[in-house]
Amino acid sequence: MSLDVTAALLERAETGPVDDAEFVACLRDSLPYAWEVVNEVVTDLKRTGQQYADHSRTPPSEAAWGQLFRAFASDAIHGALERHFGVKLAFQNCCKVAAFTPAAVDGPVYREFISPRAQILNQSPELRNC
Numbered sequence: 001m002s003l004d005v006t007a008a009l010l011e012r013a014e015t016g017p018v019d020d021a022e023f024v025a026c027l028r029d030s031l032p033y034a035w036e037v038v039n040e041v042v043t044d045l046k047r048t049g050q051q052y053a054d055h056s057r058t059p060p061s062e063a064a065w066g067q068l069f070r071a072f073a074s075d076a077i078h079g080a081l082e083r084h085f086g087v088k089l090a091f092q093n094c095c096k097v098a099a100f101t102p103a104a105v106d107g108p109v110y111r112e113f114i115s116p117r118a119q120i121l122n123q124s125p126e127l128r129n130c
Contacts, residue, residue, distance in 0.1 A: 003030040004068045027077060028071045033064040034071035039077045041099040042085045051104035052113065068097065090114055090120045 003026055005013075012018055037055050043095045044053035059065040072091040073075050082089050087099040090113050104110050112118055 001010065002074075003027070005030075020080055020081070022081055023076075023080050027071070027080060031067040031071055031077075033059065034067040037068065037097050038071070038081055038085065038089065041089075041097060042087055045087065045099045045101065046055050051109045052098050052100040054099075054113075056095055067113075092119055096122050 005026060009018065009022055009026060012022070041055050059068060066092075071081065072089070077090060085099065088100070088102060088105045088110070090100065090110070091097045092113070094097075099114055100110050100113075104119045
């Protein structure tokens with residue numbers, strides 16, 4: 001299971017919509033490493049005032065890698081994190097996560113980060129099977 005869903009949250013989901021605040025709390029508790037990475041890039045983004053900030057360190061464990069993969073592979077999770085933090089998140093691989101200001105989306109820095117060229121340049125032998 002990718003998320004630790006409480007019985008109360010599951011019951012609410014079975015009877016109707018779940019609000020973002022409840023879902024985000026579940027994400028924060030279920031995916032602490034992914035939450036830490038996203039929070040770090042968003043904090044850096046706001047602190048520097050730049051168009052984007054990134055995190056490019058190798059996750060410390062298989063579990064941490066899995067959390068990042070789950071966070072970015074799920075549209076629901078990815079979208080909730082973006083709405084919560086007010087940013088556009090981008091993901092090149094397990095070691096390269098970035099947050100962009102909404103104004104930077106579709107600008108040259110964002111387009112370069114999500115380009116095939118940037119993806120290729122961000123590869124290395126140790127990331128081959130991550």
